[in-house]
Amino acid sequence: MKRRILVLLFALLATQVGSLVNPAWACGCGAMIPEGYARIGVEKETSVVRWDGRTEQIVMRFVVRGDAPRAAWIMPVPGRATVELADGAMFGELSRMTEPQERTRHYFWPRERDWPFSSGSRDGMVGDAPAAGAPSVGVVGREQLGDFDVARLTATDPDALRTWLESNGFKLPDGLATELKPYVDQKWEYVAVRLAPRQQGKKLQGTLDPLKIRFDSDRLVYPMRLSRMAKTPQSLGLYVLADHRMEPGSPIGGSAPKVTFAGTVTAKGAPLAELTGGKPVFLTAIDQEFPEPDRIDGDHELRATAKDTPYRRTVYHDELLTVGDGVPVWLLTVSAALVALAAVFTVRRGRRRRTSPDRA
Template identity: 40%
Template sequence: MKLWRVVAGILAVGFVAAGVTPAWACACGGYLPDQESRARAYGENALVRHDGSTEEITLSMAINGSSKKAAWIMPVPSAAKVELGETGVFNRLQWMTRERVETRKTYWPFRDLGIMGSGRDTAGAPAPGSSGGVDVRQQMVLGPFEVVRLAATTSAPLIDWLRSNGYLVPPTLAANITPYLTEKWEIVAVKLAPKQAGQSMSGSTPPLKLTFSSDRIVYPMRLSKGATREQTVTVYVAAEHRVDAAEVPDTDVKPELLYAGRVQDEALPVPTNYLTAYTATYAEPGRITNDYLFKQAATDEEFQRVRYVTVNDGLWSTIAILAGGPVLLGVGAAIVARILVRRSSTARP
């Protein structure tokens, strides 16, 4: 299950070249590969599943190029269970929430004149111990990743811990992560741990799944404030009912509804099988001030985008339609005439 965009700030491991600044490129954080590859993250999908008391977040990023050293951090509201997610879940989600294609016919010479209808429209129908002020709660290896669960009360010891463990820390991280630490959120730090020397990562990263207690459906976005590039966020929310985006990262950016409806998929069992999908692009990440907060919508009204495809039925169909009127009129007139003649013959003495 590729859940969330809780990626808070992907930082390069061992990337300490002076004068190099992070190229933030992910929706909920930033991605910075090793200096040699200069690979970039160009996409990210997130699935959030909530049953009323427990939230699951699955996340995967798409990498353009390859990277031998990469890392990121993720803030979550409470202690998290971290494991590999299900491969292929986002492909299924994209298929389930795809546009419905409807065909409209037009007839020459009316094509593309707007008389018969044309073009494209859209309509509805997330080693144990203490180290210098940082509580290292758990360390593990999951597939190609080294994962560490951390807790701290202030940013300074956390930043020191990240630096001493090979993370490049962007200058904005301390300020942007402080609100999460004040609210006692847990920090999950992840970095690439290739099984073979020289092994690199490219394409989509293996999905990671985080499970934690939460009475709210929240999707962390505040660390994206440090991004310097446009951020596109697509979040799939699986819950008992349809949800609205009650709070958004940037109040000037309204997320677009992609889909709402009941689905059948093993990754989304009943009752959390109502899927609501949103997407948004943040051209100015510095304006991000909040996380996503989703709440139950007023109704479970379903929605699916519709793409209309106009098909020209051809010249001869047009001629037939244009000629059909006079022909039918003539036939009708002949029938009426015959009836009148019969009646006239019958009425003779």
Template identity: 40%
Template structure:
């Protein structure tokens, strides 16, 4: 794994030194760099795989700027297995779901006259009484991972603060709904391997596997974000899925792709990929997680990008033809003027 990719901050709740207001990132909480940094998270990619009551979430965050260290936090419905994932995964998903390019010919000088319509994209087909219970600690590549449960948001944030995190004021309240529902918290730290190195770019993908009765993508911690956030969620399941709950009811996710695909990470039967993206310009309005359920059918969808090309030979013919038309129209006009004048003289 290349250093520039490993040194990317981690996904969601690293806590910076006091006095620095962090920018939180979608889905997992927020990327919070060290006090001297200006790094901020502006987007996140997630692959959600679901079959037979088991869910896998693979995450990577896009980071602007650099920092010396970072961390994140991720709530999940049950005990999670945490692993490193394929470094090229999201590049391949982007390639699989990008728009289909359709080339169309045009013949100058008729191009741009509004004779063609619809030139834009179009649709294609803790144990009770225990404050904090640390279940597991491990090191995975550049990540130091802790799995824990807690009796309250305050208990968990106190633990995080004691263990080197600087906790935003809103975190305890935002964690409370998950802890009330007995969710597990995965806290992760990332730092460069050598002194003087910085974190930047895109975070190494990390995969969490856990039992779940539904397809869910946690979003409620993003309520603490202070800047606009964009999240793209790829859902790999047996069938096409619809979003049944939205983080912000006023923000409708855009469908990017739906269809069966071939990729080493998406083995049958979970080879039907549905991709959505959404931008939250007011993260404070987020009140829920994303949940997904099978759609009514498996109809495919792919965006279409139209590219208009000029046909050189026919354009030349069109120019000549247009010229002849103009010459003919001019000659006819002159003839009418001459006839009109000659009639006037004769009278």
């Protein structure tokens, strides 16, 4: 018995040590890498994507958890990119634009919580290329943006980023070089970001400041391939601003993308109006879950739908149909029916008495 307990304790200890030696890390549309033995994970990735047919702008915001004081993040991009801090207020404006509309739905007969059974009401929800001979790694720009140290890199082989990461104190996760190869073959470039809070002792937790990445692209692409290395389920939210309603070409290994809003909007707040140029645009809000990230097999390529069909979720509040001071219609109807039946019965009974012969 004692031996079994010792074996069990040793197994638990080995599991905990293993989690430190191989720290858990997750990634959004890029790779999120903690420093040393620290841990970091992306719980939610929300992005605003603006595409006008020539230029794509991505404003990304991560909600992270873990104990890492510093981390690195890598995102492949199809062209030369610029990076700057963004105003997170645009996410609040978009959330208000896309919130469900509320409708009241009446029902006739009382339900479980209505009189005479009980009281109250129940609500329900119904949702309907580097030149030959160039170095393998090229730094084309580097900026300090708040707590972010941003480097824009070119690379000519799958291992090009390893040198940059290791020289900055980060260990490249096993397999990342392999996942980068398709981007190298397409001559994509990279945005590499060091997340290092300037406040001493501060951990990378909660909602991070958003970053805006801008690059030229004749197609709307949202890089997702590196997310296949995540060790935990991933959640993606996209606000797509374009000339038409947009949809992913495929689920790329995740659950079916869900459209939560589609319609023409005009931005009123400064950060969002700056992104749209103050002009009406078609907004498509898309949510998607990736329960098994290792099944992700490519990047999201979004295309215009056949029609710009608007859509908005509806939340129905079910209420008992009443009149006046809250008198249930069913009660009035039943009462009227009973009165009518009583009247008919009285009339028929009177007729029978008048027509029946007198008894001797």
